[in-house]
Amino acid sequence: MTDTDFLLAVEDLTVSFDGFKAVDSLTFYVDYDELRVIIGPNGAGKTTVLDLISGKTKASEGSIKFKNGEIRGKREYEIVRAGIGRKFQTPSIYEDLTVYENLEISFPWGRTVWGSVRFKRTKDIDEKIKSVAADIYLDEQLDEKAALLSHGQKQWLEIGMLLVQDPELMLLDEPVAGMSVTEREATVALLKRVSKGRAIIIIEHDMDFVEQIANRVTVLHMGKIIAEGKMDEIKQNEQVQKVYLGD
Amino acid sequence: MRSDNSIKASGSSLFSKESIISFAILAGILLVILPLVLSDFRLNLTGKYLCYAFVALGLVMCWGHAGILSLGQGLFFGLGGYAMAMFLKLEASDPESTSIQTTPGIPDFMDWNQVTELPWFWLPFKSFPITVLLIFVLPMVFGYVLSRFYFKGRVGSVVFAILTQSFVACVWFAIVGNQGYFGGINGITDLKTLLGWDIRTTGAQRTLYFLCVVLLLGSIVLCRWLLSLRFGRVLVAQRDKEERVRFSGYDIAGFRIFVFCVAAVISSVGGAMFTLQVGFMSPNLIGVVPSIDMVIFAAVGGRLSLFGAVYGTLVVSLAKTLFSEGYPNMWMFFYGSLFIVIVLFLPRGLAGLYGDHLRPALMRVFGGKQAADSPDSSDKATTSDSSDGTKSQQSEA
Numbered sequence: 001m002t003d004t005d006f007l008l009a010v011e012d013l014t015v016s017f018d019g020f021k022a023v024d025s026l027t028f029y030v031d032y033d034e035l036r037v038i039i040g041p042n043g044a045g046k047t048t049v050l051d052l053i054s055g056k057t058k059a060s061e062g063s064i065k066f067k068n069g070e071i072r073g074k075r076e077y078e079i080v081r082a083g084i085g086r087k088f089q090t091p092s093i094y095e096d097l098t099v100y101e102n103l104e105i106s107f108p109w110g111r112t113v114w115g116s117v118r119f120k121r122t123k124d125i126d127e128k129i130k131s132v133a134a135d136i137y138l139d140e141q142l143d144e145k146a147a148l149l150s151h152g153q154k155q156w157l158e159i160g161m162l163l164v165q166d167p168e169l170m171l172l173d174e175p176v177a178g179m180s181v182t183e184r185e186a187t188v189a190l191l192k193r194v195s196k197g198r199a200i201i202i203i204e205h206d207m208d209f210v211e212q213i214a215n216r217v218t219v220l221h222m223g224k225i226i227a228e229g230k231m232d233e234i235k236q237n238e239q240v241q242k243v244y245l246g247d
Numbered sequence: 248m249r250s251d252n253s254i255k256a257s258g259s260s261l262f263s264k265e266s267i268i269s270f271a272i273l274a275g276i277l278l279v280i281l282p283l284v285l286s287d288f289r290l291n292l293t294g295k296y297l298c299y300a301f302v303a304l305g306l307v308m309c310w311g312h313a314g315i316l317s318l319g320q321g322l323f324f325g326l327g328g329y330a331m332a333m334f335l336k337l338e339a340s341d342p343e344s345t346s347i348q349t350t351p352g353i354p355d356f357m358d359w360n361q362v363t364e365l366p367w368f369w370l371p372f373k374s375f376p377i378t379v380l381l382i383f384v385l386p387m388v389f390g391y392v393l394s395r396f397y398f399k400g401r402v403g404s405v406v407f408a409i410l411t412q413s414f415v416a417c418v419w420f421a422i423v424g425n426q427g428y429f430g431g432i433n434g435i436t437d438l439k440t441l442l443g444w445d446i447r448t449t450g451a452q453r454t455l456y457f458l459c460v461v462l463l464l465g466s467i468v469l470c471r472w473l474l475s476l477r478f479g480r481v482l483v484a485q486r487d488k489e490e491r492v493r494f495s496g497y498d499i500a501g502f503r504i505f506v507f508c509v510a511a512v513i514s515s516v517g518g519a520m521f522t523l524q525v526g527f528m529s530p531n532l533i534g535v536v537p538s539i540d541m542v543i544f545a546a547v548g549g550r551l552s553l554f555g556a557v558y559g560t561l562v563v564s565l566a567k568t569l570f571s572e573g574y575p576n577m578w579m580f581f582y583g584s585l586f587i588v589i590v591l592f593l594p595r596g597l598a599g600l601y602g603d604h605l606r607p608a609l610m611r612v613f614g615g616k617q618a619a620d621s622p623d624s625s626d627k628a629t630t631s632d633s634s635d636g637t638k639s640q641q642s643e644a
Contacts, residue, residue, distance in 0.1 A: 080494055088491070088494075094487070104477075105495070111496050113478065113501045117478050
């Protein structure tokens with residue numbers, strides 16, 4: 001479609017499953033240094049949007065431009081290599097590997113068969129892993145098995161597995177689900193810190209968290225955007241109150 | 248839970264004390280004890296069984312570690328076996344010894360089937376170096392072509408298992424239907440010499456047994472090495488957390504194709520050694536039923552254990568021999584129950600049995616030092632099923 005300066009430009013994105021439009025002509029833009037939160041009632045199509053951007057689901061129509069390059073129709077690994085990282089709703093980590101090994105296997109080098117055969121743990125890789133571990137508050141747990149981490153720490157670890165790849169866009173599906181209040185606050189600080197120089201799209205239900213973190217909020221309902229703006233504006237929006245906050 | 252544990256196992260160091268001891272024990276049994284204890288006939292029989300262990304080893308790699316179940320490994324076993332048989336058959340069919348045929352100089356079964364000229368695809372098998380090369384290249388090519396589209400197209404693992412089964416069925420029919428080209432249901436028989444060396448003598452069979460064992464041990468080292476790399480970790484990771492690996496930027500299809508080809512090549516080498524030791528190759532050795540047998544060998548040994556593949560093959564084959572000699576009519580019932588017992592009570596096969604019971608006992612006997620060396624001491628083993636699994640898989644992967 002048109003040329004864009006935005007990091008991510010989603011235009012007229014539509015996907016239908018057997019005629020049901022889960023996402024219906026969606027258009028939104030996300031830029032560097034932005035923390036965008038997508039909210040909406042169950043079944044609004046939030047996770048589907050992340051699936052579409054990350055290539056898990058193929059769009060029926062529209063375009064997804066990342067750094068002004070079309071990524072719609074590319075394979076997941078190509079999209080990841082272009083610079084988009086994705087965290088799943090339930091923590092998806094390698095339970096029996098240590099924290100260090102979890103981060104190492106996510107390191108963006110040696111991701112082909114031959115690369116993985118030749119892979120060596122170099123000093124650069126080691127330093128990168130340790131610095132990410134410090135970012136996600138797990139520098140003390142590097143040698144611990146991931147299975148032994150608390151639920152919140154597992155969430156952080158998966159965020160860390162994205163950070164190791166230095167993605168320019170991070171897609172996070174419910175990153176604070178199941179976290180304690182202190183863990184949630186630490187996550188807010190973490191995400192604010194790491195959003196510098198990149199963009200983050202978050203799907204979240206926890207309204208306190210959304211208020212603390214969002215630069216902009218996009219409200220989805222029945223696959224369509226019904227409002228977009230700052231959290232204060234969103235809270236005043238009558239349509240949003242009706243469909244989402246309930247009255 | 249249980250399956251996750253082997254990630255660690257495959258990532259553990261290549262030459263840990265324990266894996267060296269396990270390797271030495273296996274090498275000792277195969278290279279020293281069996282040749283001393285067994286009669287020539289039984290040793291040759293063991294050599295024949297060990298050829299199937301190559302296939303089981305390949306299944307440990309692609310089924311156990313990568314989650315790709317193939318019910319058609321007989322195809323690759325057959326590629327190696329037939330390649331070797333075709334070479335040996337041509338050597339046995341020199342014009343002098345086939346002078347009574349209508350067309351001297353071609354294999355006897357061709358002559359019986361009114362084939363008057365050696366088909367073009369037999370020509371490469373006139374050369375021994377090319378035959379050896381093809382034993383490695385053919386399974387690679389077949390493995391690549393057969394798996395590429397399915398893995399790229401993300402066919403489910405059950406569908407893939409059925410597809411491999413149908414490949415091997417197709418090959419069986421192709422061989423049986425083309426008697427003039429491949430010897431049909433009788434197979435390729437009456438193989439005599441390898442580069443002039445008579446392979447039928449007891450001395451030759453003994454030498455071939457040792458060659459077979461050395462190649463098998465070499466294959467184990469190769470697999471162990473692959474599993475110790477980042478490659479091995481990615482294999483297990485994609486088996487357990489496919490999406491996560493995909494979204495870490497890996498093209499999983501490439502890894503699956505590669506490990507499938509590795510398993511194919513190892514199986515093919517086993518097939519070639521089979522032909523040499525047994526002296527013939529036939530479609531019934533590589534068809535649907537033997538292909539399932541091979542999966543049973545790996546399952547009994549423990550599908551995550553490289554050593555287990557060898558022990559499993561030997562134990563099942565030995566049981567098969569003893570039962571079928573003693574109770575020819577009841578044999579299949581024993582065989583079936585054996586498989587049911589394994590599936591129900593020993594999902595990790597003999598290797599799991601060793602890891603859960605024998606190894607902790609050994610640790611207690613040999614005391615503190617070794618137990619302290621090992622990352623999971625026995626007290627942890629009793630706390631949960633999952634740490635139990637780690638132990639056994641670590642020790643035997």
